[in-house]
Amino acid sequence: MDKKFSGKIWKFGNDIDTDTIIPGRRGTIPTIEEMKQYAFELLKPEFGSTVQAGDILVAGTNFGCGSSREQAATVLSANGVRCIIAKSFARIFFRNAFNSGILLLQCDGIQDVCDGGDIVTVDIDAKTVSVNGKTFPVGEVPENLFNIVANGGLIEDTKKRIAEGIKKLEITPLTDKERRKSGYTLVEKILKNNAGKHHVEPGDIVITKPDMFMVHDIYTTYLLDTMKKIGADKIDDPDKVTIVWDHCMPTAVAKNDYDHYHAGLELAKLYGIKKLHIGEGICHSIMHEKKYARPGEVATATDSHTTTYGGAGNFCSGIGTAEMAAALITGELWFKVPSAIKIVLNGHLKEGVLSKDIILKILGDIKADGGQYKSLEFTGTAAHEMSMMARFTMANMALEAGAKCGLFEADEKTAEYYGMSLSEIDWVRMDDDAKYEKVLTYNVDELEPQLSCPQGVDNVHPIHEILGTKIDEVYLGSCTNGSLEDLAIAAKMMEGKKVAYGLRFIVCPATNKVFKDAIEAGYIRTFIEAGGVVVHPCCGLCCGMPYGLMTDDERILSTANRNFIGRQGTKKTLSYLSSPAVAAATAIAGVVTDPRTMIN
């Protein structure tokens, strides 16, 4: 594939979703070769039979939105499409397309001067696209990423790189002065530092060398399979990898979980991975508790809530299995630099109101797609007053707004948690002259507890609208709110009290350390004496594992991060999300209760 090439245009409008690209009902066709003729069959029925290898798609905004169907990218790739130019791309499609061997270029303007059938010329080195005598700028495409496309996708590229002997990407680290250069958002600063770039801006693609990779047991089987397909006999750096058994451990779904358990052990053995945490708690909590994900560094994992460590100013985002395989082998991972939204939290949180309430309020305001491929960056008095655990809670749920990451500045509290000196990490802060796409300001003084209501994380209501709703089960746990601090808040409210008649109260400490500390502090005793049951640290009910599943029309209130339909029971189970304080108050009362009425 040349750096400069031309192709015939197929033109599309805005919001072309993955169902338009390939209808869901075609998704079960066994091979991509058979499936590819149905691409765009509803919108442009002639596409499948007339598209030529090398044709280029030009579209409006949000190309590839809708479901995360990977086939939307692979059918286009199978049809010979090697390049798509659009005003913007949906987040998941963006990664899927590159990894399937399609070059995506963001360009606003070309759409107005071209028609289907025109010829567009792409010049990667010049960073331009030209059509009908007009030329428009596009972002930079790094060499390695271009090679992924040129080699026909990530897996093929990785195979080729192994065959040639992997050449390590040379990165000259920035000096302290360089990384402190002003004018950047948090995400720009961290990515630029890791990639050794002197300047980046939103839309740029950077090749990073993540400082830590985490794989959890849901993906051990698929990862093992992909690694074998690629034929990898070693990985870049086993010391930068940790495997956590938390979704399928304790093994609970008989015919599946054992397989994930054994696959993780095999991965560890094959590739010499030593950082293993088998049934010791939830991966995201372990990542910061063990200090694997550190301020100013880059971490990645095979999970959507990887955004958690952003609470410590760590850039972290979830990736798929194929990407993880390639990244483990090469030690490299590309990211498109996200644009950022600055969220200023003024004022002071009142007793009984927690960081969970703030993030729920924000999610309710900006909705589930309000942060699509953006970096949500938190600052302000309340942000700096928050404990590290409270910050992790918010960063964890930034993902629920579609965000690429949720970042806090590194301050004294961050330094203390990590046992570092502040001067090492205080470059992880927002610059006054940074360019933010938007600034949202909240005064948390007046904030009341919030609840995410059935059935969607962004269906958020202030508690006074929900008070008195009967609840059948309360779940205290998850990587969002399963820390010692969260357990302490609930335990102090529940001491000497009993859970409501018939209500099931389930507690799942986030990690073994939290569990042991909570035993030591007497919190576990309080929960058991109150009539609760305590389960071993794991992802548990949060991800729908069998730790308190519910039946039709029952209501669960949980401190976790998702209340999608059917996640904690049947399609008719109603799920609410809240802070640990609301959870404790509700467990005692049996109906949704404002914790402030119990504290005072």
Next chain:
Amino acid sequence: MSTFIERILGKEAGSVATIMADYVVINDGISNAAVDEISAVGNQEKVWVIHDHDVPTGSTEAAGILRKNLEFATRNGCHYVQAQGVGYQYMLNDIIKPGEIIIGGGTHGSIFGAKKALGINVSIPELARIAETGRYSVIVPETVSVTLTGNLQESVSVMDAAMDFLTKASDVKGKVIEFGCPSLDDHQKAVLCSMACMTGAYAAVIVEEQSEQAVVLDLTNVKPMIMMPCASRSEQDQAKIAEKSVLEGTELQAGQIGGYTGGTIEELRTAAGLIKDKKLARGFRLSICPATSKDYIQAMEEGIITKFIDYGAQIQAPGDHSVVTQGAGAMGHNEKLLTTGLYTFAGAMGCEDAEVYTASVNSVIAASYTKLI
């Protein structure tokens, strides 16, 4: 000399006795089926509904059963108990008094004999009828006496003695077993009584004075025992029991300590002592299931739970986890589990082709650092 059963039922062996039960116990295991057949409860004070099996619920169907049981208890004003652990152990420790009669739908109700109370297992329709009327009729059974002499050797548990007894007991079906076992403590007596009914005996009880015709078994000679997998739940009483040595060296993937046979504070102390200076084998999953909430709290206070956590064990919620089709500790295809639970039928602990073996706490802990029986 009249027997325990004659005294408690007030009639001689062979004659019909009709009594009023002191407790009718319904749980979310098997006996919840009775709820579907009960139109109204006779005496609400005597009916206890206990959530102790699927804790926390492992399926939406299990949640449906809980809903049904809770609504039943609420509607009839019965006792409703949850989050206390295994119903048998909770009732034995906290509720039952000597001389009382407890009727349930399980298999191990004979446990109450350890407290000189009468635990009877009945069919679901009969359980439903008793819940409605409180009345229970039976032809008073014969009694056999068994004396256990001597002391158990170190590393041999009362479970081994009970399994040893099961292999030797003959002609006890439908009868009451009176055990004389002065060397056993209260917990050991409970395990012995509960397992005694796996012979098909009607009930079991601990007595101080023994008939002269008592069968004598010497505890000194008991070896570690193991109960083999069996095909189905209905064939559980025919599961083969042998000396553990016959399977020596069999590779295992998991172990479970729990229930009143493995999860009481006495057993947890034993287990905690045995893991000292040992390391959990890579590839072996160990579940610890305290029998009751009291056992859990006591074990926490003694630092035992923390020791298990550091060892790499998974601590489950108190409850009866001897049958887990979906939930913590479920076993995958072709895996092998060694458990203190008393069910070894295919599918009892997950996949149909997973093999479940029953043995003592000592045996499970030994396996946890060797991965072998």
